[in-house]
Amino acid sequence: MFKASIYQDRRKRLQASVPGGLILLPGNNESPMNCADNVYRFRQDSSFLYYFGINQPGVAGVLDADSGEALLFAPEMTVEHVVWMGPQPGLSDLKTLSGTEQALPVEQLEELLKKAKADGRTIHFLPPYRADRSLQLSRWLSTPVEALQPSEALIKAIVAQRSVKSAEEIAEIESALAITRQMHVQATKTAQPGMKEAQLAGMVEGIALATEGALAYPAILTVNGQTLHNHYHGDIMKEGDLVLCDFGAAAPRTDYASDITRTFPVSPNFTDRQKAIYQIVLDAEEQAIQAIQPGVPYKDIHLLAAKIITTGLTQLGLMKGDADAAVEAGAHALFFPHGLGHMMGLDVHDMEDLGEDYIGYTDDLKRSPQFGLKSLRLARALQPGFVLTVEPGIYFIPELIAQWKAEGKHAEFIDYEKVETYLGFGGIRIEDNVLVTEEGHRVLGPPIPKTIEEIEALRKG
Structure with a gap:
């Protein structure tokens, strides 16, 4: 208090x-x-x-x-x-x-x-x-x-x-992020083949409870990261799997939220295929963060991340054609079907109980009906004091791939035969919490390992 x-x-x-x-x-x-x-x-x-x-x-x-x-x-x-x-x-x-x-x-x-x-x-x-x-x-x-x-x-x-966070609020969010760092680092170091997801999920929640805090929202910790909100923890982790970990602590006594996602391999190293997809997501996240400054519509930054993902997937042969045209058509949403981020504060999805469009949109800026883009929670121009998440991802969702292929949807932009060789890959998401400042932005909290080299060092450590 x-x-x-x-x-x-x-x-x-x-x-x-x-x-x-x-x-x-x-x-x-x-x-x-x-x-x-x-x-x-x-x-x-x-x-x-x-x-x-x-x-x-x-x-x-x-x-x-x-x-x-x-x-x-x-x-x-x-x-x-x-x-x-x-x-x-x-x-x-x-x-x-x-x-x-x-x-x-x-x-x-x-x-x-x-x-x-x-x-x-x-x-x-x-x-x-x-x-x-x-x-x-x-x-x-x-x-x-x-x-x-x-x-x-x-x-x-x-x-x-x-929407505009005070210095006291920022301090509480960063205190929550310090706990969240412990949770993510420990999960990344501890996971082993043959371990059940629930063992890791219990461990990270225990870290939050041991600090007199709690989880800010139910933990997502899964080898089936292609399911965006996957709260099931009953699978066994195996060599070759990716573990997607999306969880954050709530600050003790004030309940200010944190919201971090990291993805790591169950094996000591990423495979070459996993590295390639991971690096595309990391590039999209880091470039999106760099684009944050007052006055910039977050919708534009979401579309920037979508273009980076499309360009990367085109270089791998999963997509084809002009990247700008593919993003405008919404073809990238086969792999990136959610928004880039949302406001964060006392609530992990801050104030969305008041009505999501009041938070992320304006009387003049309306939500798009396009698949993927319609899930963008925050589209409005950014202001100093906003705290938001940046969380791009790439997912291979078998049911969605099968449906789009059967419909011939965006066939001019997607190589479905190549995409089908990635069935069973899972999903990768990387997320940080960012403050919009007068001069630009600041990533909040202590750094949490996220480069390929940092993640592999923890896995071997």
């Missing part, structure tokens, strides 16, 4: 950006795993965390955009709570920690909202992403769930504010 003055300043800026009324920012509740007393790890709502900093369930905040007042609502702790949970901060403690004018029993929140609604005041709230929150809002606002209308003005104000 940051000092109270940081939350006070954040709230004042938000209140000044919203056109009157009350701003309702509920925190999250506990989420039962299989009964009310057996719950998943608690994760606070990120917008509540950003503006109030209180990381406990059952709380809510209300900001008055007219008077400038900030109210915090929380359960009153009893001796029975202490018996099960140990000493907990009381209302006066929470008031001090968050820097709010008042901290009130949470039972008073519904009455306040009903009075505000009766008085004709606007109540701004964000899109609910949990069912219990939808039901709470429905009850508090006397509105059917299907009729709840989140405030676009509030969404846009929060996106504008949270």
